[in-house]
Amino acid sequence: MKRILLLLYIISTVLTANGHEYSDSVLLERIFSFQRNYAHDVNGFSTNVYLKHLYNTKRRNATLWLIPSMYPLAKGQRKFLSEQYNHFTFNDVDNYDNLNQVFYTTIPRNKHTMSTLFCYLTPDLYNETIYDDHVLSPFNRYNRLFYKYTTTDLGNGKIRLDFRPKRVMNTQLVKGQAIVNYATGRIEQIELNGEFDMISFHTISTQGDHGARALMPQLCITDVTFKFAGNNITSHFEVAYDCPTTLPDTMSLKINRQLMDSIRPFSLSEEEELVYQHFDSLRHAKKHNDSIKAVMPMMLDKHSNASDRTWDMLGENLFSKTKSSTENGYVWLSPLLDPQYISYSKSKGLSYKMRLGAHYEFSKKTCIDFNPKAGYNFKLKQFFFTAPIRLEYNHKRRGYLDLIVGNGNRLSNQYTLNEIAAIDGEDSQWLNEDLHIFRDLYAQLKNYYMITPWLGIEGGVTFHHRRSQHAAKLGSFGIENDYKSLAPSVSVKLRPWRAAPVVSIDYERGLKFDKFNLPYERWEVDASWKRRMHRLQVFNARIGGGLYTLKKVNSFMDFTNFRDNNLPEGWDDDWSGNFQLLSSSVYNESKYYIRGNISYESPLMGLSFIPLLGHYIERERIYLSSLLINQSRLYSELGYGFSSRYISMGIFAGFRNIEYQEIGCKFTIELFRRW
Template identity: 25%
Template structure:
């Protein structure tokens, strides 16, 4: 308790220093941001008109269809060998530093935030690969009037709730064809990856944006975006010409992509928000198939250089044309190479071995025609390593095989292996699913692997007899069993959002220490055979049809779940038991970039006369790395793993509040890389822990996620710890 008290004192002093520094930085930093500018503030009456108009224009366009032409020019200012090991990165030619990429697409938008892009033609000098760092589609989702931009990554300065994070200065007053136009400068009050800096020109005639010029930073990307809005009455709310500069810097690599985007609108449909909500309530239809189609139809994709030149809407510059000519010369030299066949074969083998080597440290994707698609996560990759106070250091590796048939049927196989260095345990599992009815999510699944070590229900009687005042796992004699499981199941969606899962769960458990002393207390082998029923219901599930496949998007309502399993005695070593579990979970957008996620649930075992293993499905200890969003918000980070099997019943609740601005935003000068701050809270009710409460605070960056947690048992703080996961390139 003395050491724990010292930890609390250190944390308290750090928080005091943090708030003092926050105040100094907020006062001094804010004045300094405006010290170099002599422009007047924008009057409150003008800002009020801007915010009111933006709230209306954000919902003005209900749908549009447009032709999108993109032209990107990539320049490599500096690179080293590390760049080719960055996941989701282009493959570059040796000694070539300039590239060009063009595409013509059909863009379809449906309110509130559904974008579909169908690529029709491509012309490029890239030899292979793709890069999400230079994907302009995220920047196309730039409705400046909306509260958040780029798929909720940035806060719009035209939103009244977000205006508290910005300064607004009147730079000048111009007179355009549309009349009087204000040029307004926007300055963030503090550095943040969720805020923009720059200018926008707004017409006083109807308070619409005519032009904007913003700079920002997110993840490893610095971007500069300029948009010219349409001039016609039906396009004045939409961008017509886009210039985008993206700079990627990582470990002494410096890459720059300059994009030009041009949109030609074929159809723009206006619909007021009230009318859309009324139509939705009347129809009660959740099928959004009209807003989604295939991203790319490769059977009709134009890739011929001459064919692309005939449909290119904007001409190339001399420098851009020279990139194509140089690329053609390099290809011509390769085709004219007269190396002996043996040497050529040896060269191909070297290329193949190099690709296998790349697979060790980068994501690898092999698309084999008529066989399927194989995806391998990197073998040497910090993303697969995590540390937590409870589980220590762990590592996992995952492979994926997918085979999509022409009628929408899907075969999905995912083997995974992992190792926990602290517990010195090796884990392996394989999940296989065959979707035979994609319209109803009808599938057959097989799950096999080895689970966590577990002790039998015989221990529960010892726990029950031990008083709370002297209870300790260290004083108990726990006989652990290894576990091998096999689940066979059938899944079908009988109604939209209502899924029924039926199957059989089997376990083979054997004692870790099969000594005679252990054999005197328990049997060395226990098996189980249990039919299982799982019902999952999400009311109001939105979906779209991709051919014969039904793709669920999400719902505004919680997801409810009931899971029942009954063990039956089919052979000598098989036991009888019943397990019930229920839960409800939901993620709610509060406003802008603020979200609340909650998970409540409980479970219990009945038919307790026979020996069994308390092994819950929705309340389990995970020893391998999980995604931050999947794991850290719905589990207890400081709870001893032995508690998960220590009670015949439990009730739990977990909540996570996520926001870009909570405690650290005043010290943005030092912590400008913080993207998210999170508050965690969890409560658990079970014998000897009535209740167990866990509180936590965490931050999310583009490099890593980190959280600090405090455990409280029956009103007494018992543990302090942390969790750390690498998130670089993971999003």
């Protein structure tokens, strides 16, 4: 009897050790806890990294020109090889400083291409997102509700964990399998399949074995496929960490084939060797042609150089972001033709904008930034610009001096129409014209300093010059058509604790002297709160109000926190906290306002679960905004928006109290936003 009981105990133990019952719960918990229990913080960890890319252009057409960083592949050879040897110093797994020490490529003029692939170098398996701010990891406990897991015992304490999305294969989710150490929950090898932002990827990664290395790959091999408008490009890249050769940190970038051959940690494949052989034969042919041109140097050389310069100029300036860097700073310019800078809304119509950025560091504590942006609104037929320049003189206390110059928003002055009606009659033809529209040129000089971590003070002065678009006609009626104001201001910003809302109290007083004919006094209070939650969820809330306690000229209400924006920033900055259907005239006609805005954002909410369509939805958002101004009922907007690889779009409905008023939409083009 004892032998039978012992045999039954051994059988039950074996079944328990090899069954799914313990694997699906205990194993997942150990994976979710592995980083906290076993792995060291990677902050300060450094390693030598070798990277090689093989590009193969299977099909291409003229649209390849329009894609940022892809123009080197738009003509010429169809296969290219690039190699890099870098030194990485990690702050965390997806945030590291990259010192590029050796580089070699067969792409003409040593160009880079498909720069978006670099975010796939180091998959962060235990974080909520695997790549930067996208693709939810199946190995993080907060994402567990999106995935279905099955396990297979491989013996020797190894478990194969298969994972796939529970519902639809959304672009923020992946499927694949992992080999996991059951005792610790350490992922030893991982295979991922997914698709994000025009890229389909298949990744096989072997992870490190202990400490900080266990959080990062030891060898990562990724195959990607890019298909768009008939183009078909594949790339195979391999990344090896902990390479044995350490180069001096002071060594500047070397474009050197012989040096790369000497430090490469493993051999090239046969296909890669053929790419180099073909490249070498072309170089040899070019040298032969150069020797011929030494005898007849005229037309061929000039034509070739001119063609190369034209190609670079078009590719780098027309369709790609241009950036130039020095040791202490950089300058960049957005592409001249970039679909992501096109936006449309019912109230503002179609608009297009461009951006420029410049940064220079005088020291570790002092730097200067210049970030102007400009745009044209086709509905208003007006060019808008704002040119802020910031001198930061105390990084620890966030001390900075701002100078901002711009032409502001168009302002409507309904009192002008009342004056015209009083002079020319209620049926005056001029009441149907835009005589009440003024343009605004402004300049602001402000200084901010954080006295304590929870208290900051900003003081400054603001100048406005508001002039009618039809100054001569208003002058013929004897109506004022030119206003200037000069106003000192002070703002107090409070944040009692880190997770608390940011509260600001603003006061501005317009002076009256000499040619400054617009005295006023304005107060505003505003509180904004952004809460980033798990699974890429974000909750935004904003409430505030303002009023004029002095206004001798009943026009040009110009609030700081309640204003129209003709140069919107996009999905994250502009689509929460603003009213999308509100007429621009409302912003400067009321002596007071009380407003509230809330929004909730999530990558998987509604449309994401619809088959086919849901595959491409990256994020979704719902909005509720309300506004109270004088001589008007409560105005509210209810909206829903989504962001995809192609566009971001929102649909909004407006209400007066509970009475439906109108519906409208807004969209911006997101195509190749991350490229």
